[in-house]
Amino acid sequence: MRTSVTLLLALAAGAGLAHEGVENPAVMARMGLMKDIGAATGTLGEMVKGEVAFDAGRAAAARAALVEAADRVPALFEARESDPKSEARPAVWEDWDGFVVRAEAMQAATRGLETGSAAALRASFADLGASCRACHEDYRLKD
Template identity: 40%
Template sequence: MKKQAITMALLLAGTTVLAHSGVKDPDVMNRMMGMSEMARQVKLLGSMAKGETAFDAAAGNKALEKISEEASDIPSLFETRATDPNSEALPVIWETFDRFTGHAQELERVSGALAGTLEARADLAPAMKQVGRACGACHSNFRE
């Protein structure tokens, strides 16, 4: 289960980078940049969880803070119904915007509540599971 949470979080992080090439709409690009920043933070947490980099409680807690901060921006980044052929955002976002923003608020809440709680490498897997679940809930419904 621990491996699944880490793998899911890293997969979510890795796919956003490929989506940026060729994006012309500035609103879509801003959204992608915000999502990519969250992906970088998830990747950092995953790298520490897997032992690829040394555990650093301060960096891990800061990553969770950054995820929470970026998540708080999601509703405003999607207010404009901007599209681009390279965007992975589904039209259902704007059809059920309250539900969509609820997922963003949940990610903000979860990651914000976890920020400051990482004290040891063992704390990473449960934290990543919660963050991954919050990210996945939105991605499974609102992203290609």
């Protein structure tokens, strides 16, 4: 658990420079969506790790951002857009149904996030982290 949160935070923090030089606006848009997902996940992960104090209001806002962003994933990835800087594998489009299954798993995990207390957040956060990894493993070059 601790390790996966650390990895997630590294993922969220590392997102900034990846956009440098991206020319295709459709690729930029989907990377930007993932970057926002990384940022909101990082906000929650810091609370789960105890790096920042639990704050129910901030946690609820991050959850809401994640629910909304997760719903947009299929639409932003559906067109087969490419860019030399993209980290998406061809598998996204060659196995589109599998990609959508992973996106739906993340949608369910974002809805399952409980932000009423630090303990509830910690318990529900693991599924979210697992949903990122499950997709990145097969559909993203890094990770």
